[in-house]
Amino acid sequence: MSFKTIKLSLPLSPEEILDLHYKDKVLLSGTLYTARDQAHKRLCKILQVGEQLPFDLAQTAIFYCGPSPAAAGKICGGIGPTTSSRMDPFTPTLLHAGLKVMIGKGDRAPATVDAIRAANAIYLIAIGGISAVLSRCIVSCETFLWPELGAEAVYKMQLKDFPCYVGI
Amino acid sequence: MHLLSSLKIQQAVYRAISEITFNCDPQVHQALSKAMANEHDEIAKDVLNTILTNHSLSPADKIPLCQDTGTTVVFAELGTDLHITDGSLYEAINNAVRQAQQDCPLRASIVNEALFARHNTLDNTPAIIHTEFTAGHALRLVIAQKGGGAENMSFLQMMSPAASSDDIVSYICDGVLAAGSRPCPPLILGIGIGSNFEGVALLAKKAIFEELGRANPDPRYAELEARIKAELNARGCGVQGLGGNNTVLAVHILQAPCHIASLPVAVNLECHAHRHCEVWL
Numbered sequence: 001m002s003f004k005t006i007k008l009s010l011p012l013s014p015e016e017i018l019d020l021h022y023k024d025k026v027l028l029s030g031t032l033y034t035a036r037d038q039a040h041k042r043l044c045k046i047l048q049v050g051e052q053l054p055f056d057l058a059q060t061a062i063f064y065c066g067p068s069p070a071a072a073g074k075i076c077g078g079i080g081p082t083t084s085s086r087m088d089p090f091t092p093t094l095l096h097a098g099l100k101v102m103i104g105k106g107d108r109a110p111a112t113v114d115a116i117r118a119a120n121a122i123y124l125i126a127i128g129g130i131s132a133v134l135s136r137c138i139v140s141c142e143t144f145l146w147p148e149l150g151a152e153a154v155y156k157m158q159l160k161d162f163p164c165y166v167g168i
Numbered sequence: 169m170h171l172l173s174s175l176k177i178q179q180a181v182y183r184a185i186s187e188i189t190f191n192c193d194p195q196v197h198q199a200l201s202k203a204m205a206n207e208h209d210e211i212a213k214d215v216l217n218t219i220l221t222n223h224s225l226s227p228a229d230k231i232p233l234c235q236d237t238g239t240t241v242v243f244a245e246l247g248t249d250l251h252i253t254d255g256s257l258y259e260a261i262n263n264a265v266r267q268a269q270q271d272c273p274l275r276a277s278i279v280n281e282a283l284f285a286r287h288n289t290l291d292n293t294p295a296i297i298h299t300e301f302t303a304g305h306a307l308r309l310v311i312a313q314k315g316g317g318a319e320n321m322s323f324l325q326m327m328s329p330a331a332s333s334d335d336i337v338s339y340i341c342d343g344v345l346a347a348g349s350r351p352c353p354p355l356i357l358g359i360g361i362g363s364n365f366e367g368v369a370l371l372a373k374k375a376i377f378e379e380l381g382r383a384n385p386d387p388r389y390a391e392l393e394a395r396i397k398a399e400l401n402a403r404g405c406g407v408q409g410l411g412g413n414n415t416v417l418a419v420h421i422l423q424a425p426c427h428i429a430s431l432p433v434a435v436n437l438e439c440h441a442h443r444h445c446e447v448w449l
Contacts, residue, residue, distance in 0.1 A: 002210040023211055023410065068235045068275035077273065078235030083317050083350045105317070106350035106409065127408055128317065128352040129234045129441040130218050132225035150288050151275050163218065165211065165410060 007161065011059040012101055017122045020166045026124060027161040032061040032103070033144060036082055038152040040090040042145075047097050054145065055156075058098035061124075064105070066151035067141065068131070076141035076157070078131030081105035084123070088112040095119040103164055116168050123168035137162040170247075170305035172449055174255035177307065180447050181264035184311045185240065188443040189232045189272050192223040195380040196417070196442045203354055203407075203414040212412030219407075219440060234441045237274035238313035240265045240295035243374065249305035257307075258297055266291040277316065298370065310377050312444040318355065321347035324369055324434040331431050333392055336361070340435055341399050344416070349409025352439035354417045356380065357396065360434040361389075362424040368432035375420040376438045384421055393419040 003025055008016055010030025020026070033055060035043060046053055064084050068077035084104030091102070092115045103124045108116070116123050126134065137160055145154035197220065204216040226233045242261055252260075268274060269292040278293065279286040302308075323343045327335065340359065358378075360371025383390040397419045406412035417440065426432060 003214070025211070025214065066235065066275065066277075068232050068237055069273040071230060071273060074231075078232040078237070078275070080235040082236070083320070085350065105352070107348045125349070125408065125410070127215055127218060128236075129439055130222040131233060131235045132229050132231040133218055133222045135229065135231045136225065150290070151277065 010061055010101065012122070014120060017100065017120060020122055022166055022168070024166045026164050026166065028061075028124070028164060029160050029162070030060075031156065031158050032063050032101075034063045034065040034067070034155040034157065035087075036064060036066050036152045037086055038149050039146065039154050040087050040094075044090050044093045047093055053097065056098070057094060058100060061101035061103055062094065062099060063103040063126075063157070065103075065155075067155060068151070070141070076135050076138045079134040079138055080128050080131045081126040084108055085112075091115060095121055108168060113168055122166065124164040125167040126162075126164045134162065170250050171253050172250055172307060173253050174257070174260040177252070177257060177260035177449060178264045178267075180449055181242070181261050181309065181311060182267050184309070184445050184447050185264060185268040185274075185313070186272060188311070188313060188445050189237060189268070189274065190227045190230060192226070192233060193380070193442060193444065196440070197223050199380060199417045200354070200440065203417060207407070207412050207414055209406060209410070209412030211410045212407040212414060215407045215410060216414070232272065232274065233443060234315060234439070235275060236277065236315040236317065237272070237292070238315045238443070239278065239319070240292065241312045241314050241373070242295055242297045243310040243377070244297060244299045245302045245308040246299060247304040247306045248301050250307055257299070261295050261297055262293045265293050265295050268292075307449040309447045309449070310444065311447060312377060315352070315439050315441065318351035318437040318439040321351040322372070322434070322436045324365075324372075324432070326365065327431040327433050329429060329431045336433055337392070337395055337399060339433060340396055341403065343435055344400055344437070345403055345405055347437065348405060351437040352408065352441070353405060354407055354414045354440050356417055356438040356442055357419045358436040358438060359396075359419065359421045360423075360432070360436075361421060362426040363432060364426065364430065365432065367424060368434040369436070371422040371424055372434035372436035375422040376436055377444050378420040378422070380442075381418040382420065389421045389423060393421050
């Protein structure tokens, strides 16, 4: 294999982030939160009025994901990334509030790339269309905020060796 | 006059959706295996290998191939000698979508309006249904789940009638490469050339569901398909935008007559999950 595979657990230390390079493969474990467009709007609104988020952005990751519902007896349904660039307008606010790790799909706007680099944060690319593979890497999944948003709610997930690649 | 009960249609559509949610089209699996065999890039190979693994885990674990279980799109060809009893075709399809959303379960991904309220309909209805009339007494349905990522990257241009095939190749390739990894390559490209504004978009959508990798029966368009595929695979976006030589699996063109002032071109992108099937009733 001509690429590096690194096992990491959230939260990532500044040194761990610094050691990652474009296209390294990461097997990620630990606890993160999902957020898509609607959840980003709400998270940023909370921060803009000067209130605290109900979780510490610096200690976790945000995964741009709207899972499909879990069938009876399953931990979760289908898991996979959505297009990250839709979250670009919100990303600087979350970086400013301490966010260090984002997981999604696709390129980011040049200004977002700069903001991610300036914050010493990292953007990981997850693969789209491999929901069954990724759902096997989910140890637990619960609705954490705004259940009325359905797939767009914030889910708290525990990951074990979740495959992704360094994008930025 | 032949009779067909709407319940039969509903059951057939329900079975079709349940099937394509979890079971990859064998032709797509084969095309991706072939892509893996000719792939130069190690990371792209790693990703292709994971996609192929997903094809076996999805039916085994009963987890959808992709969490974006999409918009249900149906092309219906209704024989003029066929009469649907006990309800309408549209009701039958939407009932099936509703039932499949509950049972599979599928992600509720449809909102009631695009701009203001954006309230989730919670049952994935309405499906998008295109109907044509044909001779005879059969009903042919092409049923697909179309994910949002690839649909969002699709594009259309009313080109100048003086445009050359080179201009069209550049327009298409630049557009697909600008989409990068967002539509989840390797892609299937449905291309419409001709008709008018709405007609060309429909041609592009229909083209996606042609037999995978078939060459256009007109050698001039077959050559154009081959050129677009070769150029895109040489220009380095690759599997999930991570590089390599497999950005597209197949390119299908459908063409139609058009106005003397027009040369409409539409490109509808389809992700590698390519969930679709055909049902005859």
